[in-house]
Amino acid sequence: MGQAIAFYTLAALILGFAVLVITAKSAVHSILFLVADFLFVAGMYVLLGAQFLAVIQVVVYAGGIMVLYLFVVMLVNLKRPPEAHQDRRRRGRLGLLFSLVVFAELALIAVYKVASPASLVPPSAPMGPNNVEQVGWLLYTDYLIPFEVASMLLLVAMIGAIVLARREA
């Protein structure tokens, strides 16, 4: 019962703030709504028993990536509103239609395939309370090479961002 209340509250907040993100006029408002959205998603992770991921979400997303976005919005000082110019060939209605088709398809798959009880693997060994230890164990044993490759990816992205954003001397 308590879980259901928490789920519906968090789900409503996540979807509501997501709608605010894409409808807000100013990009700064979008960013602030997105930070709130990420915090509620972190709450959803806690509800699902993924505490470590919830902390990562708050630190990396809400703390790191969004500050990056905020910096870019501040650097890009626009003299005219960014949405002023519109291409005549743009098909907004068609895009909305495609998005709704995507949603209908995903929801149908979720309802018909996952709701049938036979399609889900029953819980094997219980995961236990120590979430951080389990995630760390997996990261440093089975997924050690992807983990190291991810660090290389971040290094390359860092260098790439510096090279791209540097002023030509």
Next chain:
Amino acid sequence: MTPITPAHYLILSAALFSIGVIGVMLRRNIIVIFMSIELMLNAVNINLVAFSSQVQNAVGQVFAIFVICVAAAEAAVGLGIILAFYRNKETVNIDEMSLMRW
């Protein structure tokens, strides 16, 4: 009130993903489009963690960490490109970013 099943999480995730798709399709400010992409990545993460919780296996959370890592790299490089483009063209409107369209 029915118990919360993975299907609930999947529908939430599908809705969040669709909101992200709508943002990408309809907005013209490229920074907002990037934020919509982050919304879609979060929808994927909710899926991964929901199944991880359902089958009691932490591998889904490990994959969600990789998704967050890729999202961070994507945001850094993408925002660098936006800044470089803004220096040249003084715009962040994707309808004006048509240099390579024939």
